[in-house]
Amino acid sequence: MELGLNRLPWYGQVGVFLVVAVALFVVFRIYYVGPRLEVQAERQVDLDGKRAEVAQARQDAIELAAFQVEVDDLNNRLDALSAVLPEQQEVSQLLRRLTTFANDSNLTIRAFRPQATVAREMHSEWPIRLELDGTYHNLGIFFDRISKFARIINVSDVVIRAKEPPELNLTIAAECTATTFVLIDPPEAEPVAAPAT
Structure with a gap:
C-alpha cells in the first residue's frame, strides 16, 4: 500500500494541509512570536514607566518654578523687613x-x-x-x-x-x-x- 497525498480524496488533502498549516502556525507562534511578544510587553512596561517619569519631571518643573517664585517673593519680603528689623544693634x-x-x-x-x-x-x-x-x-x-x-x-x-x-x-x-x-x-x-x- 502506497501512502501519498495523491491517493487521498480532495477533502482529505485539504484536511492534511490544514493540520500541517495549523501545526506550523502553532510552532511559529510558540517559538518565534511568543518570545517577541514577551519582549514587546516588557518594553511597553519600561516605556510606560519612562513616560510616567517624564510626566512627573514635568510636574516637578512646574512646581519648582512656582516654588522659585514663592522663594523670590519671600526673599523680597525678608529684605523689606530687614530694613524695619535690622540684624544688629545700631x-x-x-x-x-x-x-x-x-x-x-x-x-x-x-x-x-x-x-x-x-x-x-x-x-x-x-x-x-x-x-x-x-x-x-x-x-x-x-x-x-x-x-x-x-x-x-x-x-x-x-x-x-x-x-x-x-x-x-x-x-x-x-x-x-x-x-x-x-x-x-x-x-x-x-x-x-x-x-x-
Whole structure:
C-alpha cells in the first residue's frame, strides 16, 4: 500500500494541509512570536514607566518654578523687613536719629540709657530709657516722628511731670522707654546629603 497525498480524496488533502498549516502556525507562534511578544510587553512596561517619569519631571518643573517664585517673593519680603528689623544693634545710628527727632521737635534729651536686650524666638527687643525736657506739644510731635520712622520703635512707660519752676519752652520733664527690635538670624541648617543612586 502506497501512502501519498495523491491517493487521498480532495477533502482529505485539504484536511492534511490544514493540520500541517495549523501545526506550523502553532510552532511559529510558540517559538518565534511568543518570545517577541514577551519582549514587546516588557518594553511597553519600561516605556510606560519612562513616560510616567517624564510626566512627573514635568510636574516637578512646574512646581519648582512656582516654588522659585514663592522663594523670590519671600526673599523680597525678608529684605523689606530687614530694613524695619535690622540684624544688629545700631546704637550710634539710632542715637543720632532719636537726637534728630528730639531736636526737630524742640526737645532736649537729658539721658539716653540702653537697657539689656530681651531675646525672643526670631528677634530681640532692645529697650532704651529716654529722659526728655520740653513742652507737651513738642513731646507729641516727637512721638509722631518716631511713629513714622521706617524702623519699628515702640514707646512705653511714659511718665510726664511738670517742671518746677516752668521755663520758656521747658514746661515738662518726660521719661519713656523706646523699644526697638533686632532680627536674629536663625542657625544655618546643615545641608542634607542627596541619596546615592
